[in-house]
Amino acid sequence: MLLHVPEVLTADELASCRQRLAQAPWADGRVTAGHQSALAKHNLQLPEDAVEARELGAMVLEALARNTTFFAGALPRHIFPPLFNCYRGGGSFGLHVDNAIRYDRRGGQGIPVRTDLSATLFLNDPQEYDGGGLIIEDTFGTHTVKLAAGDMILYPSSSLHQVEPVTRGERLASFFWIQSLVRDEQQRRMLLELDVSIQSLTQSHAPHSDVLRLTGIYHNLLRAWSET
Ligand code: NI
DSSP: OOEEEOOOSOHHHHHHHHHHHHTSOOEEGGGGSOHHHHTTEEOEEOOTTSHHHHHHHHHHHHHHHTOHHHHHHHOEEEEOOOEEEEEETTOEEEEEOOOSEEEEOTTSSOEEEEOOEEEEEEOSOGGGEEEOOEEEEETTEEEEEOOOTTOEEEEETTSEEEEOOEEEEEEEEEEEEEEESSOOHHHHHHHHHHHHHHHHHHHTTOOHHHHHHHHHHHHHHHHHHOOO
């Protein structure tokens, strides 16, 4: 399932992010790539320990914490610290699959994070660059994603994906991975659909006892399927 999460960042947050990134110490993106994907990766990235990456990453995490769509869709167990990249001058990232495990090295020893979901948060508008579409292959076909500044796409980390060459301007994004409380993608999708239906029934003033029963089913499924 691909989930579009609109307006993750406010206009003010985007502006300060862009300002910080314009001064930031960009480095070769291959430093965080696995062996296989390093061959395909041609972009710039902020080093994980750069002060800009840490502070802007904290801002993204705060934005995610107030986003109910993100929570309902991802059911996050562990969010890898957000990273930042820039594609320009023909930069691209060929077809690859993300590493299954990432090590979150905040606080010393690396904590293993299973990558259930991959996230790309777009930091500038598609009109500012040509190319740069995120192409994701899933069981329903191939999708090309280019979203407005501040919007985010969540997609299964198991999918093959690539970023098309950027032939004009530059494409700025934050990217990270999520280990979900619910490992199985279909179970996550059903929980999201149930959650959205309950919200909608609540808003249309459906009988309280019916909403309550469905809410109980949601929590009992989450209890059965989650791992903490
Ligand atoms: Ni990737």
